[in-house]
Amino acid sequence: MTHTVEKIGGTSMSRSEDLLRTVLIGDRKGPALYNRIFVVSAYAGMTDALLEHKKSGAPGVYALFASAETEAQWGEALSAVGARMADTNAALFSDPEDRDAADRFIAERIAGVRSCLVDLSRLCSFGHFQLEAHLLTVREMLSALGEAQSAFNTALLLQRNGVAARFVDLTGWRQDGELPLDAHIARRLEGIDLTRELPIVTGYAQCAEQLMKTYDRGYSEVTLSRVAVVTGAAEAIIHKEFHLSSADPKLVGADKVRVIGETNYDVADQLSNMGMEAIHPRAAKALRQAGIPLRVTNAFEPDHPGTVIVSDLPPKTPGAEIVTGLKGVFALEFHDQDMVGVKGYDAKILEALTRHKVWIVSKTSNANTITHYLKGSMKAIKRVEADLAEAFPSATTRLSRLAMVSAIGRDLRGANVLARAIAALSEAGIEPVGLTDMVRKVDLQVLVAEEAFDAAIIALHKGLVEERAARRAAGLRRVA
Numbered sequence: 209m210t211h212t213v214e215k216i217g218g219t220s221m222s223r224s225e226d227l228l229r230t231v232l233i234g235d236r237k238g239p240a241l242y243n244r245i246f247v248v249s250a251y252a253g254m255t256d257a258l259l260e261h262k263k264s265g266a267p268g269v270y271a272l273f274a275s276a277e278t279e280a281q282w283g284e285a286l287s288a289v290g291a292r293m294a295d296t297n298a299a300l301f302s303d304p305e306d307r308d309a310a311d312r313f314i315a316e317r318i319a320g321v322r323s324c325l326v327d328l329s330r331l332c333s334f335g336h337f338q339l340e341a342h343l344l345t346v347r348e349m350l351s352a353l354g355e356a357q358s359a360f361n362t363a364l365l366l367q368r369n370g371v372a373a374r375f376v377d378l379t380g381w382r383q384d385g386e387l388p389l390d391a392h393i394a395r396r397l398e399g400i401d402l403t404r405e406l407p408i409v410t411g412y413a414q415c416a417e418q419l420m421k422t423y424d425r426g427y428s429e430v431t432l433s434r435v436a437v438v439t440g441a442a443e444a445i446i447h448k449e450f451h452l453s454s455a456d457p458k459l460v461g462a463d464k465v466r467v468i469g470e471t472n473y474d475v476a477d478q479l480s481n482m483g484m485e486a487i488h489p490r491a492a493k494a495l496r497q498a499g500i501p502l503r504v505t506n507a508f509e510p511d512h513p514g515t516v517i518v519s520d521l522p523p524k525t526p527g528a529e530i531v532t533g534l535k536g537v538f539a540l541e542f543h544d545q546d547m548v549g550v551k552g553y554d555a556k557i558l559e560a561l562t563r564h565k566v567w568i569v570s571k572t573s574n575a576n577t578i579t580h581y582l583k584g585s586m587k588a589i590k591r592v593e594a595d596l597a598e599a600f601p602s603a604t605t606r607l608s609r610l611a612m613v614s615a616i617g618r619d620l621r622g623a624n625v626l627a628r629a630i631a632a633l634s635e636a637g638i639e640p641v642g643l644t645d646m647v648r649k650v651d652l653q654v655l656v657a658e659e660a661f662d663a664a665i666i667a668l669h670k671g672l673v674e675e676r677a678a679r680r681a682a683g684l685r686r687v688a
Contacts, residue, residue, distance in 0.1 A: 210441075211441055212442060212445055213244075213245045215248070215411070215444075217449070218250055218251060218252045218254070219252045220448065220508075223449075231510055232371075242404060244402075245397075247428060247432045249358065250351075251296055254292070254296075254354040257292060259350060259351060259425070268289075269282050270350050279326060297311055303368070309364065318353065320381075321353065348412070348418065348420050351420065352380070352414065354412075356410055359375055359409060359410045359411075363375035374408065375408055376408060378396055378410045379410050379412055380392075388416050389413055389415035389416070389430075412431070423488060429446070430488060430490065433491035434494060437495070443500065446502065447507035452467065452530075453466065454467075454530050454673045455665060460666055465669070466673075470515060471516075471521065471529055472517060472520055472521040473496045474520075474618060474650055475618055475650065478651045481569060482612075482616075483534050486504050501516055501519075525623075526621055528617045528625060529618065530617070530673075531673060532613075533611060533665060534583065535611045535661050537569060537581050537582065537610050537611060539606075539610050540580045540592065542578045543603060543605070545602070546602060556599050560592045560595040561580065561582070567583040569583055581612060581655070611657070611664070612654070612655055613668060616651045620651070625649075625652055626643075626645050628672055628675075632671025633667055638667060640654050
């Protein structure tokens with residue numbers, strides 16, 4: 209029998225009782241419970257408390273430890289995380305023995321982390337040791353706490369419900385040395401009979417590659433992809449709390465959006481660029497190269513097939529499949545009259561953007577102007593501007609804050625997408641600040657004023673997705 213590797217995100221993990229009734233157990237009995245591997249994220253908000261808030265940037269234990277001179281601040285934050293984890297255990301386990309097992313597990317982990325951080329602080333009080341050299345390891349160790357708790361608890365819940373679940377800890381807790389990720393996964397899964405056991409795997413994996421160094425908080429999807437590749441899975445599945453739909457149903461209306469159903473990894477990459485990740489691009493690359501399809505489902509609609517993402521899957525008809533976008537995009541316009549015919553400008557600009565860790569969403573250029581559309585803090589982008597002013601004294605830069613809306617599809621050729629998009633925006637009274645229509649025809653990017661973001665999403669979805677669906681339905685009726 210073939211098996212699947214399935215990931216459950218943090219928001220869904222916080223609804224453990226619902227998950228038991230849907231993707232974890234549901235109506236399955238006997239052999240149908242197995243031939244699956246689950247990779248789980250930390251409970252919602254737990255990684256924010258351990259590191260820093262993903263959206264607001266409010267400091268968690270890691271951020272406080274990295275900047276604090278004494279134990280007081282980060283120590284209190286770590287104790288608060290421990291209390292929060294204990295509250296989670298209390299809500300999950302009504303049986304005193306199960307709750308005690310869950311509490312003892314996380315208490316040991318937190319005590320170990322606290323001891324390690326105290327020792328590291330003491331060591332780095334000597335000039336020969338610099339804290340900065342160890343911060344990535346600290347970040348990984350703290351992040352691992354969240355996934356360790358959720359994986360341990362999920363395995364325990366399943367065991368109490370008659371499922372032969374096994375907690376598979378990839379966090380490297382008290383492990384000697386580091387292995388490459390694939391070797392680490394293979395070793396931890398060795399000897400598990402997937403036809404008789406259900407492995408519950410931590411989304412964080414300690415390894416020689418140091419996942420957080422490259423992927424930061426996108427590591428759990430990398431773990432999913434490598435477990436799927438190493439074990440030769442038939443399919444990878446990501447269970448979210450919503451479907452992968454043609455637009456945000458809260459914005460456009462649940463009655464107007466549709467579940468995409470099928471698409472390819474090219475579209476998944478474009479979604480990632482817009483901050484709407486179906487899966488991390490590098491995790492997608494591993495699955496694509498291994499020929500493993502990815503399915504994105506709503507964890508709480510177990511009978512719905514969701515959306516399958518397959519390498520190079522062409523559409524039945526060309527056209528936009530999803531309309532999404534980003535608010536708070538900074539347009540950094542660099543102008544130099546001396547640029548015409550001169551090389552080197554691009555390299556210097558990219559060097560500055562990379563140095564200050566600013567995310568490039570898109571870019572356009574002409575004879576004497578290069579404009580980058582960026583996501584990042586104003587502070588970092590201002591530093592980029594300062595570097596460019598120093599490197600190119602005769603150049604001028606202009607910074608403006610916009611929103612970007614993108615229509616994405618496997619094949620936008622032949623669907624007259626550009627003309628329809630302009631018409632839809634015009635009908636809604638929206639004047640684009642800029643348009644980028646790629647030759648490859650997988651996405652159309654529209655720059656609008658931030659206050660026009662919602663209206664632009666609604667207008668483009670109506671003109672490119674809803675009206676296209678109406679035309680197809682009318683065509684099918686005529687054929688019938």
